[in-house]
Amino acid sequence: MKKLLWEILIPAFSNSFDEFSVEYHQEWDHYVQSLAEGLTIFKKSKGIWIGPDNVQFKEEMIPVRISCSKTQIESIANFTAAHYQQKAVMFYLISTEVYIVHYNKKLKSG
Numbered sequence: 001m002k003k004l005l006w007e008i009l010i011p012a013f014s015n016s017f018d019e020f021s022v023e024y025h026q027e028w029d030h031y032v033q034s035l036a037e038g039l040t041i042f043k044k045s046k047g048i049w050i051g052p053d054n055v056q057f058k059e060e061m062i063p064v065r066i067s068c069s070k071t072q073i074e075s076i077a078n079f080t081a082a083h084y085q086q087k088a089v090m091f092y093l094i095s096t097e098v099y100i101v102h103y104n105k106k107l108k109s110g
Helices: 022-035 070-083
Strands: 004-011 039-041 045-050 056-068 091-095
Touching: 004 070, 022 039, 022 056, 022 070, 056 070, 070 091
Parallel strands: none
Antiparallel strands: 004 056, 004 091, 039 056, 045 056
């Protein structure tokens, strides 16, 4: 299975403007880790966009990068929509090539 590098945006606040708890986010983290080898979570970012009904949304999002297949990111997006009760979830491809090199021995310096 070919691994790709994706980024998905996770909401920091609920639709009623309550901040999600760390534990709630960790439930999402565990789901993602069960599908992918790991994830990289970035600091919150501010987002503004226009929805399909021409209403402007402003919210804080958490960008998360995940190395997984297209099928896996689609499952993650579906889980994200249900878990965070979202009308839409944005994810996008960062790279079509992902390399993870595992080192078993200590590297000598100098």
